[in-house]
Amino acid sequence: MPITFDHVTYEYPTDGTPVPAVKDVSLEIADGSFVCVLGENGSGKSTLAKLMNGLLVPTDGDVRVDGASTNTEDEDALFAIRKKVGMVFQNPDNQMIASIIEDEIAFGPENLGVPREEIEERITYALEAVGMTQPRHHTPEKLSGGQKQRIAIASVLAMRPSTLVLDESTAMLDPKGRREVMEVIRELNRQGITIVLITHYMEETVRADRVIVMSEGAVVMDGTPAEIFGDTEAVRRYHLELPISDYLAEKLREAGLSLPHKIYDEKSLAEEICRSK
Amino acid sequence: MSIEVKDLTYTYSPNTPYAATALRGVSLHIEEGEYVGIIGKTGSGKSTFIQHLNALIRLQSGEIKVYDIDLNAKKPDLKKLRGTVGMVMQYPEYQLFDETVEKDVSYGPRNLGLSEEEIRERVREAIELVGLDYEEVRDRSPFELSGGQKRRVAIAGVIAMRPRILVLDEPIAGLDPRGKQEILALIKKLKNAYSPTVIVVSHDMDSVAENCDKVALFADGEIARFASPREIFYDDELLSRTEMDCPSVVKVVKELERLGKSLPTRPVTKAELVAALTVGEGV
Amino acid sequence: MNNIVFGQYYPSGSVVHRLDPRVKLVMVLLYIVTIFFVVDYAMYGALFLFVLAVALLSKVPLRILFRTVRTIVILVLITAVINLFFTQGEEMLFSWKFIHIYKEGVERAIKLALRLILLMLFPSLLTLTTTPMELTDAIESLLSPLKIIKVPVHAIALIMSIALRMIPILMEETNKIILAQKARGADFDTGGALKKAKAMIPVLVPLFVGAFRRADELALAMDARCYSSVAQRTKYKVMHLAVRDLIASLFCLAVFSLVFLNKYLWHFDEMILSLFG
Known part of the structure; x- marks a missing residue:
């Protein structure tokens, strides 16, 4: 069941004239898709994310998850939405409540009133899903950033969400940690979980179904990665960058090589270069 | 010669069960004018190493000389050292503290004991160098700026000390593409302005390859190799042994x-x- | 750093670790009360042996246990010295100018020092063998009768556990900020008290700003995982009293009652002395 935005505007409460962080956005996140949201800092990406599970409620328009509006006074209805749309944040240290891995993962299910025996199963499932083999009664304190972030993902998975929204969850990680987390979310997507990944790393969009570009609160581009990065003019306009392989492809085309317009990684670029001879 | 490090060894919490050796016999020689990249896995000793360059860590064993400042001296001139080596830490925007941008940037120069006039002059220049409008931001609170601007104010706070050596610990971590490009361009600009020697700790191999003259690859508290990016990134055996990306x-x-x-x-x-x-x- | 006052959790999986944290907490409280009823060396010796026995059972290296005493060495010394010099008695041992040391003073100094050390050791064993999380659970469970009079017991326990989790993170952050400001030429070591206090402003402001930022993010993460202070939660970890808890309690109570019997009925040290005398 999809998440739908119907002419959504959000203004942060301020003293002066409110500046909308999200302006008249309408979109639908299809079930099982892998969607990346790009845009420079302050473009409204994070606000968009928080609108998806009712952490923020639109000042205008409506966000619906499985047909249920996030604009509700009823806590149970809101929790039903947050249970479906799980959220992982940027800093793993700032989203952990407990000092023991299994307690951390149990926190969500406990809040939902899941029976004890089932929490046990869910912890096992969640740890397996993120590939963590550390003893679960240990503290997450000494883990690496990537491992901590995987625990954060597991804590959300334990609520059995159908969608996972990751708000720059790879931004603070080193390359190894980033790779670990990307592998986990790609695998979760293969298992049918919808992924909304907010990121600054263009390479992470390579295997996405869809890329949404935001600028000044509005959705300015929406398409497949190849469509988005094929439009180098727009990429520049919205202060994105081409994934490095695409940048190289563009330069090589300028220098006269005939390379097709599509999204590349290093391997496919090398193959096309060989083919172009 | 701007930095000479010989046989540096450092252990955290020595003589306790938590003892952890972070550096083992590290030697490094950096010439003035070099743009050096420091790479290595998390926990390979990079941060411990650069903290030594500013005497933020007490020297346990080994020798460090920065220009004519001998850190092995009984009482090394720390003020002079910190005016010589400018250190931009990870996420430097989290160290901003003063009411206005101008006051915050002047913290470093003031600690150096400069005259008010000199401080004003340096602060203005530093703020303009990092690409901010001095008149516009000087009286604003650093806390109400955007993330990228905050980072630039923090860097201004270091370069207002006019260090001859600029050390940056992951200067582009967590920034958006535009912010990254701006900071990388800024580092080049600073290198030409006051700080001929630049040392950057980075996990971003692309920017290291693009910008650095030399690369020190740390692994397990040692320098596995100190050479040009070309020599490092084409040494497959070295890269796989140290688990580095190219x-x-x-x-x-x-x-x-x-x-x-x-x-x-x-x-x-x-x-x-x-x-x-x-x-x-x-x- | 990770050893603020008491010992940090030392996982060895011993039987002491597996005891119900509520039992351990109650026994420690009783022990503290008991200490104040110790009158003679025999009982100090007995309690010392008791602590030693528990320590051996817990498989916590004695070296680590005794390190916790280091943090109060100065307190012990000052207390001992004050009592040594200022206790008046009958039997003068030493006199020089205005200094008079009596036998009673020496005895009191020794006993107070022993009392302080014993006061430190056993509670340290509690924190060495019980995770902060278990402790908060125990406190929550022991306080739960107060729910009837509308005390928000769970919220209190949650605040405690979050505080426990945040302490090491904030310590590390403090350290980072100190280094950053030192790099900017800050001088925290010279000057009078006022100058030193002023020098801390560039550390404290970013620390507070950071703590608030973390608190904000944590609150958001808790909301996203459906935390509610009023809704009915389940608890993943349920504490069950086992036979070993009963045995441990009986053992502790037996030892503690020795102290009371000694004070009010028999006097072991006289008995021991009479055996030899």
């Missing part, structure tokens, strides 16, 4: 070689790769 450009070259196409040169920057691929193509 820059995208080098990855493309290695893929090409695997497909049977070898290049006349060993490019590490994007421009070099494009040149290597188009030379003799009759374009």
Whole structure:
């Protein structure tokens, strides 16, 4: 069941004239898709994310998850939405409540009133899903950033969400940690979980179904990665960058090589270069 | 010579069960004017090493000399050292504290004991160098700026001390593409302005390959190799032993070689790769 | 750093670790009360042996246990010295100018020092063998009768556990900020008290700003995982009293009652002395 935005505007409460962080956005996140949201800092990406599970409620328009509006006074209805749309944040240290891995993962299910025996199963499932083999009664304190972030993902998975929204969850990680987390979310997507990944790393969009570009609160581009990065003019306009392989492809085309317009990684670029001879 | 490190060894919490050796016999020689990249896995000793350069860590064993400041002296001139080596820590925006941008940037120069006039002069110059409008931001609170601006104010706070050596610990971590490009361009600009020697700790191999003259690869508290990016990133054995990634450009070259196409040169920057691929193509 | 006052959790999986944290907490409280009823060396010796026995059972290296005493060495010395010099008695041992040391003073100094050390050791064993999380659970469970009079017991326990989790993170952050400001030429070591206090402003401000930022993010993460202070939660970890808890309690109570019997009925040290005398 999809998440739908119907002419959504959000203004942060301020003293002066409110500046909308999200302006008249309408979109639908299809079930099982892998969607990346790009845009420079302050473009409204994070606000968009928080609108998806009712952490923020639109000042205008409506966000619906499985047909249920996030604009509700009823806590149970809101929790039903947050249970479906799980959220992982940027800093793993700032989203952990407990000092023991299994307690951390149990926190969500406990809040939902899941029976004890089932929490046990869910912890096992969640740890397996993120590939963590550390003893679960240990503290997450000494883990690496990537491992901590995987625990954060597991804590959300334990609520059995159908969608996972990751708000720059790879931004603070080193390359190894980033790779670990990307592998986990790609695998979760293969298992049918919808992924909304907010990121600054263009390479992470390579295997996405869809890329949404935001600028000044509005959705300015929406398409497949190849469509988005094929439009180098727009990429520049919205202060994105081409994934490095695409940048190289563009330069090589300028220098006269005939390379097709599509999204590349290093391997496919090398193959096309060989083919172009 | 601007930095000379000999046989540096450091252990955290020595003589306790938590003892952890972070550096083992590290020696490094950095010439004035070099742009040095420090790479290595998390926990390989990079941060511990650069903290030594500013005497933020007590020297346990080994020798460090920064220009004529001898850190092995009984009472090294720390004020002079910190005016010589400017250290921009990770996420430097989290160290801003004063009411206004101007006051915050003047903290460093004031600690150096400069005259008010000199401080004002340096602060203005530093703020303008990092690409902010002095008149516009000087009286604003640093806390109400955007993330990228905050980072630039924090960097201004260091360069207002006019260090001859600029050390930056992951200066582009967590920034958006535009912010990254701006900071990388800023570092080049600073290198030309006051700080001929630049040392950057980074996990971003692409920017290291693009910008650095030399790369020190740390592994397990030792320098596995100190050489040009070309020598490091084409040393497959070294990279796999130290679990390091290579820059995208080098990855493309290695893929090409695997497909049977070898290049006349060993490019590490994007421009070099494009040149290597188009030379003799009759374009 | 990770050893603020008491010992940090030392996982060895011993039987002491597996005891119900509520039992351990109650026994420690009783022990503290008991200490104040110790009158003679025999009982100090007995309690010392008791602590030693528990320590051996817990498989916590004695070296680590005794390190916790280091943090109060100065307190012990000052207390001992004050009592040594200022206790008046009958039997003068030493006199020089205005200094008079009596036998009673020496005895009191020794006993107070022993009392302080014993006061430190056993509670340290509690924190060495019980995770902060278990402790908060125990406190929550022991306080739960107060729910009837509308005390927000769970919220209190949650605040405690979050505080426990945040302490090491904030310590590390403090350290980072100190280094950053030192790099900017800050001098925290010279000057009078006022100058030193002023020098801390560039550390404290970013620390507070950071703590608030973390608190904000944590609150958001808790909301996203459906935390509600009023809704009915389940608890993943349920504490069950086992036979070993009963045995441990009986053992402790037996030892503690020795102290009371000694004070009010028999006097062991006289008995021991009479055996030899």
